[in-house]
């Protein structure tokens with residue numbers, strides 16, 4: 001489907017809509033900046049646990065008036081219910097009564113701010129509040145990201161109450177107690193452990209799906225054509241079943257579903273957090289069906305500290321998330337507190353609204369160019385089952401599978417190499433740590449028959465599972481001190497032969513053992529060796545490449561594969577490697593030595609659309625993009641939508657090279 005513009009909303013707290021005068025001033029503010037927003041989404045509360053149903057019913061009465069007033073001014077207007085289940089323990093004295101069953105941890109502890117997702121009383125509560133909200137005649141209702149089962153403080157995960165365990169008994173046929181279930185997750189034999197974990201993740205998928213089926217029925221009974229939206233983050237423990245949940249929310253009549261992917265990036269103190277969040281969001285979007293077209297990224301400065309995240313980053317953030325797959329943005333950057341100065345109620349926020357209106361043409365240009373096309377390139381091997389492998393040797397629920405999934409991209413995606421989020425859009429898969437334990441044999445064979453770049457831990461896991469013939473290497477030892485990587489005579493090291501990379505193993509922040517590799521096939525080739533500070537060889541093979549019988553091209557590295565990879569020799573080698581691994585099928589990358597974020601979107605033409613960010617505080621000069629295309633001219637758009645037409649400076653195999661005019665600090669360019 002061709003989209004002709006972005007979809008933008010602002011989320012509005014009670015402080016902004018509760019008082020009629022303040023609300024009118026808010027509408028005046030948006031009227032002054034046409035295009036800043038299409039929709040207003042009104043929060044039902046500003047604290048996260050569920051409020052008593054009668055409070056929500058009363059608020060819905062006022063919201064009906066506000067929604068009508070906003071629509072009169074030409075805005076789409078709907079409701080963002082902040083608490084369906086609830087989140088954290090906040091404002092408990094004024095929240096829903098303790099007679100509503102709460103979420104329970106595997107140890108039997110309560111989260112007093114969150115309801116059990118399967119309790120009858122939770123369903124009764126949703127019937128009451130969702131009916132009241134639908135009666136306010138909203139254009140849409142957003143379900144917030146409290147509908148999740150992991151990350152509600154003070155517990156780690158839920159729900160393991162007796163009701164939920166009884167439901168699981170119907171699925172598993174086993175009468176688990178919390179104690180025996182904990183043993184099954186954490187202490188059983190690996191095969192059995194993975195089986196029970198998988199069963200519990202199916203149970204989690206079904207828990208959310210059942211609740212959504214109930215919400216869908218409830219709201220569409222009152223307002224049959226009204227879209228529902230859902231806000232997510234990376235939902236690994238919940239089973240990442242976005243496609244199924246979207247299908248359920250659409251209901252039997254095929255009503256539109258909206259999506260709001262999110263993640264934690266609340267201030268611009270650590271700027272790289274913005275693009276890391278774009279990759280989190282790219283994963284979330286990658287599993288949505290094509291029928292979901294309105295995908296607004298969450299943009300927040302929570303807890304609403306305006307100086308913590310400036311206008312430039314706020315504006316760029318929306319564009320960055322569009323680059324990784326969204327088709328719009330939802331700004332949650334206005335105050336939640338009552339207006340301090342009645343004479344100038346939005347003094348603090350008006351510059352942001354002005355900036356978003358100014359950015360709007362660029363958002364529209366991005367979305368109308370790339371639509372719902374998938375980013376193509378390097379994929380981190382995650383799937384909706386990845387959480388199975390979380391802390392495979394220990395406590396399942398506290399494991400950090402996110403690290404295995406995010407680490408490969410953290411520095412690699414700053415090298416101007418393109419990020420992809422799903423296997424069918426991958427030219428190279430990057431495998432790290434235990435995450436491969438969550439892959440099934442079909443998925444592994446698929447990965448090993450294409451381009452794959454993996455660390456020693458992933459190698460060990462694959463060999464354990466019987467794939468040694470396809471990997472070409474094994475680890476035979478580990479070196480914990482003084483190891484340095486040296487590039488040996490190999491085509492991947494053209495121009496960098498003999499260069500060193502010393503990641504300083506003795507520094508406590510990153511003491512990581514280096515694997516000593518051994519070739520298990522005569523066709524495997526060494527790319528680097530490991531030496532010490534006296535130039536003595538500690539490992540004859542520290543990394544290498546192998547082409548297996550499936551035609552898959554494999555790189556295995558045992559030395560700091562994901563970190564400290566940003567010096568010239570390593571970057572040169574990595575780009576050569578990625579081209580070799582992918583058989584020159586990567587759609588685009590930055591071929592000059594620059595730090596840059598890049599997404600290549602397959603828009604069905606004979607060239608991808610390329611979106612890139614200069615994530616530096618100096619301008620990027622002489623930045624060259626290699627694009628796999630027969631075309632010898634491209635158009636480059638800056639964030640003001642100014643167009644420059646460029647001819648190719650040279651070609652390199654299937655690629656044409658284009659040197660961009662200087663890209664300013666933290667600016668984006670669209671190349672088509």
Ligand SMILES: [Zn+2]
Nearest residue numbers: 116159161164
């Ligand atoms: Zn429960």
